[in-house]
Amino acid sequence: xxxxxxxxxxxxxxxxxxxxxxxxxxxxxxxxxxxxxxxxxxxxxxxxxxxxxxxxxxxxxxxxxxxxxxxxxxxxxxxxxxxxxxxxxxxxxxxxxxxxxxxxxxxxxxxxxxxxxxxxxxxxxxxxxxxxxxxxxxxxxxxxxxxxxxxxxxxxxxxxxxxxxxxxx
Amino acid sequence: xxxxxxxxxxxxxxxxxxxxxxxxxxxxxxxxxxxxxxxxxxxxxxxxxxxxxxxxxxxxxxxxxx
Numbered sequence: 371x372x373x374x375x376x377x378x379x380x381x382x383x384x385x386x387x388x389x390x391x392x393x394x395x396x397x398x399x400x401x402x403x404x405x406x407x408x409x410x411x412x413x414x415x416x417x418x419x420x421x422x423x424x425x426x427x428x429x430x431x432x433x434x435x436x437x438x439x440x441x442x443x444x445x446x447x448x449x450x451x452x453x454x455x456x457x458x459x460x461x462x463x464x465x466x467x468x469x470x471x472x473x474x475x476x477x478x479x480x481x482x483x484x485x486x487x488x489x490x491x492x493x494x495x496x497x498x499x500x501x502x503x504x505x506x507x508x509x510x511x512x513x514x515x516x517x518x519x520x521x522x523x524x525x526x527x528x529x530x531x532x533x534x535x536x537x538x539x
Numbered sequence: 540x541x542x543x544x545x546x547x548x549x550x551x552x553x554x555x556x557x558x559x560x561x562x563x564x565x566x567x568x569x570x571x572x573x574x575x576x577x578x579x580x581x582x583x584x585x586x587x588x589x590x591x592x593x594x595x596x597x598x599x600x601x602x603x604x605x
Contacts, residue, residue, distance in 0.1 A: 380564040380565065381564070381565040381569055382580070382581055382583075382584055383565065383572065384566065
């Protein structure tokens with residue numbers, strides 16, 4: 371994008387190293403925001419995590435949209451499927467399953483710790499109740515979400531990649 | 540692996556690392572690292588270096604199998 375290239379650097383090594391630093395900085399921000407969300411949820415009764423969620427979502431969405439528009443999403447899938455025994459589409463199902471399970475576990479533990487303070491039996495009851503309900507709600511949602519987004523992104527990315535390959539003459 | 544061919548061609552052309560770097564539009568460190576074999580330049584940078592030293596890609600960047 372033009373507004374990133376105002377001070378054009380010609381030394382490719384410096385550009386590569388700067389890109390590596392940006393990648394590490396993004397990872398650092400993701401870790402800090404995630405840690406902040408987890409700590410706030412467990413330590414505060416009425417946590418406000420909107421800022422962190424916006425930072426994480428905006429970064430993720432931006433990366434996703436850019437990788438689709440540049441056509442590298444479908445290329446990554448193509449290279450992955452060529453080398454791996456498990457297709458990328460199946461891995462998206464597994465990732466949806468893992469996210470749903472993780473969120474259900476998270477809410478279960480949080481409810482047990484926050485509301486089941488009296489005794490262990492209540493804590494266990496709260497955990498299983500919230501865990502089961504969260505699993506029913508979030509598991510199908512995240513599997514469907516991951517599969518749909520993957521399907522759409524792969525299709526759109528292929529279209530962009532094809533248009534890049536088209537010879538103008 | 541060190542790129543001695545590049546270093547030799549640069550010296551034969553009577554250029555310092557800094558002068559070659561200015562000719563191809565990179566930093567002196569980048570040229571130094573290419574000569575030391577610690578950085579793999581892109582094809583366009585290889586071509587720019589070859590043009591600056593009046594050599595071919597084969598002359599500077601092709602490693603003969605021993």
